[in-house]
Amino acid sequence: MNKRIIAGLIFLLLTGCGSSRFIEGPLENQAASVMKEEIVVWHTYSDEETRIFENAVIPAFEKLHPDIKVTPVRQPYSSELKSTIISRASSGKPPDVVRMDISWVPELSSLNVLYPVSDLPDFAEAVKPLKSVTMETNLYQGRYYGLPLDVNTKIAVYNRLQLGAMGLSGPPETFAQLVQTAESNESQLGLDGLSTWSLLPYFVAFGGKLLDDSYTHAEGYLNSQASVQAMNRILLLSWKGVFNRSLILGKGDRWTSLLKGQMLMIDEGPWFYSILSSSKDNKYNLLDDTVAAPFPGKSIIGGENLVILKNTRHLQASWTFMKWMTGREAQQMMFKVGQIPTNIDAATPVEMQKNPFVMATMEGIKNPYLRPPIPKLNDVETIFTKYMLLIFTNKLPVKEGLDRAAAEIESAIR
CATH class of the missing domain: 3.40.190.10 (Periplasmic binding protein-like II)
Structure with missing residues (x-):
């Protein structure tokens, strides 16, 4: 083969290899999807609550935290669910985060299946706006194992x-x-x-x-x-x-x-x-x-708390989600479907101010x-x-x- 042709081919190969378009791996959107950290969240929301949670709340969180993917799994509320959570936590299988009845948290804390979120460095800051009496239901032997999500x-x-x-x-x-x-x-x-x-x-x-x-x-x-x-x-x-x-x-x-x-x-x-x-x-x-x-x-x-299972492999992502769910934006979204917030910064939606049943509930929780x-x-x-x-x-x-x-x-x- 002509030496000039061979030299030309070598030049093209070398310059081609220097192009980042071909050697830096997947395209930008592909890389982002590979790098997403997935957390599995179990909940027992009703039909309407689930619609808002899955179609509005989670997308808003994922937009703010594009590196975290939230996979919601709706569960029936029953005593069997509590048993399933205990067995899952012991085996290290998902879920990572669970929305559960406030009455369950002390028992599951005592069984050593929940992560003590009060050990996390920004816990004190995260709970400042959470002024619900149900905060007490997360306390076991001097440590907190969850955050109060909603109250009724x-x-x-x-x-x-x-x-x-x-x-x-x-x-x-x-x-x-x-x-x-x-x-x-x-x-x-x-x-x-x-x-x-x-x-x-x-x-x-x-x-x-x-x-x-x-x-x-x-x-x-x-x-x-x-x-x-x-x-x-x-x-x-x-x-x-x-x-x-x-x-x-x-x-x-x-x-x-x-x-x-x-x-x-x-x-x-x-x-x-x-x-x-x-x-x-x-x-x-x-x-x-x-x-x-x-x-x-x-x-x-009554009400529900958010907890992290102790053996989660996604502690920081789970904690980020928990803090966001108890923050003002998410609490106001869920308030629109009747979930009374625990965050004092969550304003009462206008449509809820016209609902005497919701307003009576808001007054009632002041005398708990x-x-x-x-x-x-x-x-x-x-x-x-x-x-x-x-x-x-x-x-x-x-x-x-x-x-x-x-x-x-x-x-x-x-």
Whole structure:
């Protein structure tokens, strides 16, 4: 071959090899996708909440953090989910981040399956705007294992016609006034069960106490004279018909009873409005037919926290996502679908300011009652419900039932 031709080919090869277009690897967009760090997030949002979370919240986060890909996985809320989380954490499999009920966090913290986020250097800064009472549910043995994401409580929902028929221009202002109004007008209040979530708002309002303030003792508190008097009062009102015994024992539909004017008040979460307003079968105008107000006593608190599983391989990316989810922008997005924020900087959307159910909830959480944030809460609730059922079905007198419940709970939490 001609030497000039060979030299020309060598020159072309050399100059071609010097072109960054050919030797620097994938194109820019390909490199970015390869370098993305994926985190798996489990949640139990409703249909509408999931739509906003997956189509608005996550894309906004990924736009701000293009190096992190969030893969959401919707899970059914059940006790099986808690068991699955425990087994997954032990095996080191995904998820990385979980949105879970506030009552689960102390137990899972004690089982050493959650990462102590308070060990992270910017934890103190991250929690400054998070002023929710549910922060306490993330504390275990001096360390925090999650961040409070959203909070809820039960509010008092009144039948407007019944209030008018009683000559009332608005809901009773105190619990004592509520009970007196129902009793004197032979009207019903919607106590609907014997679990701590159902019964404690009334038990506490009548002066009862489940545990001491340090959550370490039941004896002398659950079976105190004040608690015995509270339970006797509830039992007497159930026999008078103020509390519907069928509802207490799990029978009947109190939503329908309220809307039909058969009850004065039920205590329920903001989902009363969101579920019924989106139901095709609902024939009532909820804003016209009902009046929403904070529960006229301590408001029992529920909600969800965000946690990181201990064996995650993506700690920093997971923490970045958690901080963003509890930040103002994400909290305001989820507020639009009824998720009450824990971040005090998240302003109330205009459309929510017009919703009396949401505004009553916002007022209610200012006077909170938090169920014991302890690892053995599930045992406490099981024991409590068992003995309340024995008392309400006349199988045990009040004092004996509370004595036995207190002794068993004391043993469980010791």
